[in-house]
Amino acid sequence: MSRTPTRQSRRRAYRETWNLFRQNRRGMTGLVILVFFSLLALLSPVLVSTTDIDTALAPGIPNQSPSAGALLGTDLFGRSVVDLLIVGSRVSLTVGLLATLGAVALGGVLGILAGFYEGKLPGTVLTALIDWFLVIPWLVLAIVLAAILGPTLLNVIIVIAITSWALTARLVRAQTMAVRAEPFIERARALGSGDGRILVNHVLPQVGPLIIAQGVLTVAVAILSETTLALLGLGDPTSMSWGRMIEEAFSSGAMSNGYWWWILPPGICVIAVTLAFSLVGYALEEVLNPRLTER
Numbered sequence: 001m002s003r004t005p006t007r008q009s010r011r012r013a014y015r016e017t018w019n020l021f022r023q024n025r026r027g028m029t030g031l032v033i034l035v036f037f038s039l040l041a042l043l044s045p046v047l048v049s050t051t052d053i054d055t056a057l058a059p060g061i062p063n064q065s066p067s068a069g070a071l072l073g074t075d076l077f078g079r080s081v082v083d084l085l086i087v088g089s090r091v092s093l094t095v096g097l098l099a100t101l102g103a104v105a106l107g108g109v110l111g112i113l114a115g116f117y118e119g120k121l122p123g124t125v126l127t128a129l130i131d132w133f134l135v136i137p138w139l140v141l142a143i144v145l146a147a148i149l150g151p152t153l154l155n156v157i158i159v160i161a162i163t164s165w166a167l168t169a170r171l172v173r174a175q176t177m178a179v180r181a182e183p184f185i186e187r188a189r190a191l192g193s194g195d196g197r198i199l200v201n202h203v204l205p206q207v208g209p210l211i212i213a214q215g216v217l218t219v220a221v222a223i224l225s226e227t228t229l230a231l232l233g234l235g236d237p238t239s240m241s242w243g244r245m246i247e248e249a250f251s252s253g254a255m256s257n258g259y260w261w262w263i264l265p266p267g268i269c270v271i272a273v274t275l276a277f278s279l280v281g282y283a284l285e286e287v288l289n290p291r292l293t294e295r
Helices: 007-022 025-042 081-116 121-135 138-149 153-162 166-180 183-190 195-231 242-251 260-288 290-294
Strands: none
Touching: 007 025, 007 260, 025 081, 025 260, 081 121, 081 153, 081 166, 081 195, 081 242, 081 260, 121 166, 138 153, 138 195, 153 195, 166 195, 183 195, 195 242, 195 260, 242 260
């Protein structure tokens, strides 16, 4: 007979997961990249002052190509591209992480409920809602929501969370249905546990690793979404992110004028962070699902 996993067994499982993850080269490579950009974001207030990125007080020469005084050149206002990248890392990562927390929380809760009550009215309604969000073009929905809510950083986070939760919910729903069929769930019911207790104490610990792995992958999607919204002019005009850097470069004719140093570095940063989160996410999936490793 299957038994409900204990706290001690869960801790042991987490330790084993970390040990397996450390052996995954792709995952560790992605983790090193993420640590670097995270430190850069945390130290950005110390490394860059507000006057350095102020359009009126920037000390550099406008549109200066990379040199010893400006390693990656300057933008139209004389601001150092390096300074903009450092400040942008803080905003882009913050948006990505907060939007992911919202998306994963929403997708996790609705996915668990949809899977646990599959075959009943609540499960049917939630499954239909999940399917609707999966088939609707996310960019169209994001543009409409961003236009309605307004171009603020909080609204951008809300828009990305609303358009990114459905895939997590679908995966969690499938995992929840599998857990619901386990013997220890029936055992818990026989001992008098209600739905709420079963969901919190038995179902959530089982689907938790999947939610974590999917959350890591969702951060990459959230950062790309923020960049896309910024390029469309729907981002926060008062916050400097990598997406806004690219948008300002395009709108100022950086490409046509050959100012590659203004547009290329933020694009590389977006790609690097997105790739890093993807590597970590896929590594977690391989660790948590041994069948992927056997393929």
